[in-house]
Amino acid sequence: MDTAPVEVIRASDQAITALDPVRSRLLAHLREPRSASGLARELGLPRQRVNYHLRQLEDQGLVVSAGERRWGGITERLVVATARAYVISPEAMGPAAPPEPGERPDRLSAAFLLALAAQTVRHLGSLLSRSRRTGGRVETFALQTDVTLASPAARADFARDLAAAVTGVVARYHDERTPGGRAHRLVIGAYPLPPTEEEHHD
Template identity: 55%
Template sequence: MLEVEVIADPAAAVVALDPVRSRLLAELAEPASAAALAARVGIPRQKVNYHLRALESHQLVTVAGERRWGGLKERLLVATASSYVVSPRALGAAGTDPGRARDRLSASYLIAVAARAVQEVGDLWREARAKNKRLATLSLDATVRFRSAADRADFTRELSEAVTALVARYHDDTAPDGRAHRLMLAAYPLPRIEEDT
């Protein structure tokens, strides 16, 4: 089971976003039968089977095994990932694109850049898994509590200068076997719920 799967197919996104089906996906963190799921979620087994077939047809759940229950054989299904994210690719032309943003300091630009990362990394990771390879990535995540807006501005300036210097030192357009990497840095206020905890 993957930790996270990026859904790029529009039909799979529709299936996964259905409230009943998304609940079944959450319940299938561990293998379960349709009968067991029906008892847990309070839906008739026939309806659960209908939803499971839809999830299975889009590779959101997979067969984890079989077991005998009385004289019957029942399939055990499990979600293909612990969690799912929908790629902007699933929205086609309506998906977000950082190139359309006019204000690079706006929240909409930040959201578009983050969504592009979901789409690009999702596509690259799917391709790497198909080749049984790892995808080289780097993620930094930190929380900074600024004393003042002036400190935030100074931090932004110093960070920009440091990143610019590092990029200038390591970027090489002439490297024949080099591979370009996208670097994204973002900062936004921590949601109050996280700040309180």
């Protein structure tokens, strides 16, 4: 099984398993195939404890078998994580997950931006799950940039101009009449950089 660059954890049982401190360390070390004894040496843990946690990860489908190897006259079983990194979908929170963005949202609120981000993770998790079943590629594209705005007035002007530009581009390409066309979700958001990120950006 090929290790995916990133996997979205959508089930609460999987999330609980992955968030255990020992198991999250194991997942980080299992980006390449390892044996239980090798992991025990690397992490300084008893092999029996490592085996227990590996079984929990395997039961949740986060770790899979990766063959065997001979080591010092002993045959060791190898395992590997299903992905190099994991993201936990808000849907793993069940009823406590953020709701879908409202029909009349406050577009200037952080809560609305978080709702959009949560929705995006949910949608991408579903698409990635389907792509693994079908072998197809998830057709996505993304843009990211930083902009320094001099004042609240400049921010308002920037938001207005950006909205006008995006509306114009969407109007130029949107075509719901052509058979076989596929709808895409476009999400644009902006937020102040946290102080540490802002210092790094400068």
